[in-house]
Amino acid sequence: MILIKSKLSSKILQNKKLIDLVSIPFSVKQFYSEEYEREYDVFVIQSNKTKIVLKKTIDQNEINSYNLLEYYDQSIVPKIYFIEKEEDSTWIAMEYIDEKNSPLDKSSVEQLVKKLANMHSFFGNNYKGLSNIKQWEKREDGAIDKLLDNDLTQHYINTIKKSQKILSDSRTTFTHGDLIPLNFVVSCDDDVKIIDWETGRNGPYILDLGRLLGDFNKKTPWVNELWENVIIKMYYDSINQEIFKLTYERFLLEYECAKLNNYLGIISAHKTKNWDRTKWYKLNLDQLIKSIGKLESLLKSCIEHS
Secondary structure (H helix, E strand, O other): OEEEEOOOOOHHHHOHHHHHHHOOOOEEEEEEEOOOOEEEEEEEEEOOOOEEEEEEOOOHHHHHHHHHHHHHOHHHOOOEEEEEEEOOEEEEEEEOOOEOOOOOOHHHHHHHHHHHHHHHHHHHOOOOOHHHOOEOOOOOHHHHHOOOOOOOOHHHHHHHHHHHHHHHHOOEEEEOOOOOHHHEEEEOOOOEEEOOOOOOEEEEOOHHHHHHHHOEEOOEEOOOHHHHHHHHHHHHHHOOHHHHOOOHHHHHHHHHHHHHHHHHHHHHHHHHOOOOOOHHHHHHHHHHHHHHHHHHHHHHHHHHHO
């Protein structure tokens, strides 16, 4: 992610709260992904006094999510200075964090996962405010049946249905919903903050971990696959077992369902929206089928030990 010159034309730039915070004059730059050739509605406002991030939100859910996190422990997110509605847009002014330029390291992922486990544990036992957050909904059997074709046989469809049932029966809590490295930052002093909470959900606790460790950045996993076993064990050891009451065997089963759900979302989008079956589709289809096989083995093991 880089910063480019911005031609932002919005009344928010004349907002008194913003001017009082950064002072005049200030410059405006916009976040841009060279890899994905995409501009984001996220800007850096900089003056001689300070530097902040100004983000245009997409809906009220992100505001509700930040309010919920402030109630929990705002140290998991950048400091919020103010939230302001201007005409048809709502803006969040937040702390600017100087990020490390080095590749994502194992210790940062471990710190992230511990924070995540603590947050999941807190909201797994405290439902205050979750009614204002979007709710996760499992895929209904009828919608899954429509994915049947040469790529997804009836056998695969049946296992996918089982995975959705397992997720719907798991402990629910407040989740980020799109936890990939683009959505958290590692500061120069090695602290980890999670950003972009528009996808916040009240849903199965395990979905964040499945997304983090199951998703791909184009051709390769976002997080080094060699770290997976250590990371998931650290998460399991960090959650409050008085709340979750999970055997490690059951945890692994739900974790595999979460990874499968991640791949399923991508495959489903391609099928239902008639997108071209690209290399990205084939990569996620292969991972989905591998995940189905692993889930079936875990289910068989659970039956044998019951």
